[in-house]
Amino acid sequence: MNVNGHPYHSIWLGDDGWSVCIIDQTALPHDFVIRSLRSVGDAAEAIATMRVRGAPLIGATAAYGIALAMREAADDFALASACDLLGATRPTAVNLRWALERMRHMLAPLTASERCAEAYAQAAALCDEDVSINRRIGEHGLHLIRSLWERGPRSGATLHILTHCNAGWLATVDWGTALAPIYLAHDAGIPLHIWVDETRPRNQGAALTAWELAAHGVPLDLVVDNAGGHLMQRGLVDLCLVGTDRTARNGDVCNKIGTYLKALSAADNDVPFHVALPGPTIDWALADGVADIPIEERDGSEVTEVRGVLADGTPGSVRITPPAVEARNFAFDVTPARLVSGLITERGACAASEEGLLSLYPEKRSLLP
Numbered sequence: 001m002n003v004n005g006h007p008y009h010s011i012w013l014g015d016d017g018w019s020v021c022i023i024d025q026t027a028l029p030h031d032f033v034i035r036s037l038r039s040v041g042d043a044a045e046a047i048a049t050m051r052v053r054g055a056p057l058i059g060a061t062a063a064y065g066i067a068l069a070m071r072e073a074a075d076d077f078a079l080a081s082a083c084d085l086l087g088a089t090r091p092t093a094v095n096l097r098w099a100l101e102r103m104r105h106m107l108a109p110l111t112a113s114e115r116c117a118e119a120y121a122q123a124a125a126l127c128d129e130d131v132s133i134n135r136r137i138g139e140h141g142l143h144l145i146r147s148l149w150e151r152g153p154r155s156g157a158t159l160h161i162l163t164h165c166n167a168g169w170l171a172t173v174d175w176g177t178a179l180a181p182i183y184l185a186h187d188a189g190i191p192l193h194i195w196v197d198e199t200r201p202r203n204q205g206a207a208l209t210a211w212e213l214a215a216h217g218v219p220l221d222l223v224v225d226n227a228g229g230h231l232m233q234r235g236l237v238d239l240c241l242v243g244t245d246r247t248a249r250n251g252d253v254c255n256k257i258g259t260y261l262k263a264l265s266a267a268d269n270d271v272p273f274h275v276a277l278p279g280p281t282i283d284w285a286l287a288d289g290v291a292d293i294p295i296e297e298r299d300g301s302e303v304t305e306v307r308g309v310l311a312d313g314t315p316g317s318v319r320i321t322p323p324a325v326e327a328r329n330f331a332f333d334v335t336p337a338r339l340v341s342g343l344i345t346e347r348g349a350c351a352a353s354e355e356g357l358l359s360l361y362p363e364k365r366s367l368l369p
């Protein structure tokens with residue numbers, strides 16, 4: 001997507017042909033900072049501190065992290081250590097494990113001297129695939145948006161879509177998952193208005209989704225996380241559209257904390273609640289997402305302090321609680337499949353159920369117990 005008229009991906013190979021460039025998302029929306037990752041340690045730090053975040057982008061960064069590791073040492077021990085280091089950065093998004101497993105699978109049979117070049121080639125291929133997957137999610141989601149706009153209860157009027165967290169191009173290599181259909185629908189001339197949840201505690205909605213959508217000219221209003229129920233009750237939301245960090249094979253989806261409450265409000269108010277996801281976000285090994293998806297718990301300081309820009313323009317944090325108060329910081333929650341109106345993947349739309357997913361990914365049937 002474009003930033004000030006210049007096309008960007010969220011991760012790319014540096015001009016030197018080996019370092020890896022990322023947009024430091026902790027500096028957005030106040031500063032547009034490009035950072036260079038020069039070691040597997042840099043890649044792990046960028047994922048853990050959320051300079052890069054969003055399930056597909058975490059996977060892409062991990063793949064390049066393996067390539068950076070293979071530059072320094074490419075024996076079996078180095079490969080296993082790099083996978084362990086990167087795999088320990090964040091627990092919930094299954095794309096991380098998927099990308100590492102794919103890299104390990106491709107590299108393990110090779111000799112050490114072959115691994116580095118192949119790792120860079122594989123990381124680049126994974127990024128290219130992500131772009132094309134998300135573009136296809138966008139096209140399938142566009143059908144849904146168009147049909148709601150043409151045939152929904154308020155046909156022809158501006159369509160109001162609520163989204164949570166950031167499932168835009170910054171969360172992927174390009175296009176995004178939940179935002180890809182929004183970009184394509186906007187470009188196709190369908191009048192849209194997006195309700196952007198601020199997404200406490202890290203404010204991915206306020207900082208990233210609002211920045212992305214505004215840069216693309218998509219009309220939006222930022223709302224506090226708790227506004228969704230009120231908006232839906234008043235008939236001000238036509239569609240909820242969110243991403244997911246891990247989808248169990250029964251259609252349960254795990255996304256940023258607060259997504260479940262949106263789905264409950266949507267069900268209570270007959271608002272369609274759709275989830276956009278790339279195939280690598282499906283965890284076929286998990287039969288029950290509510291019971292089994294690991295939920296990341298981050299540092300409580302993300303809740304007790306708010307980051308932003310201070311009056312003098314410098315970035316900083318302010319504490320918003322009494323000094324002794326401690327916080328628990330659950331980063332994700334699971335929305336059960338029964339609350340999900342449908343899934344949108346690169347292969348088309350389906351019901352949020354094992355049969356729905358298998359209708360799009362029949363080759364996975366043989367892997368199931």
Ligand code: MRU
Nearest residue numbers: 053054055165167171243244256
């Ligand atoms: O903690 P984050 O910012 O990595 O969480 C990201 C999300 O919750 C996104 O909605 C998710 O990765 C799915 S979309 C790409």
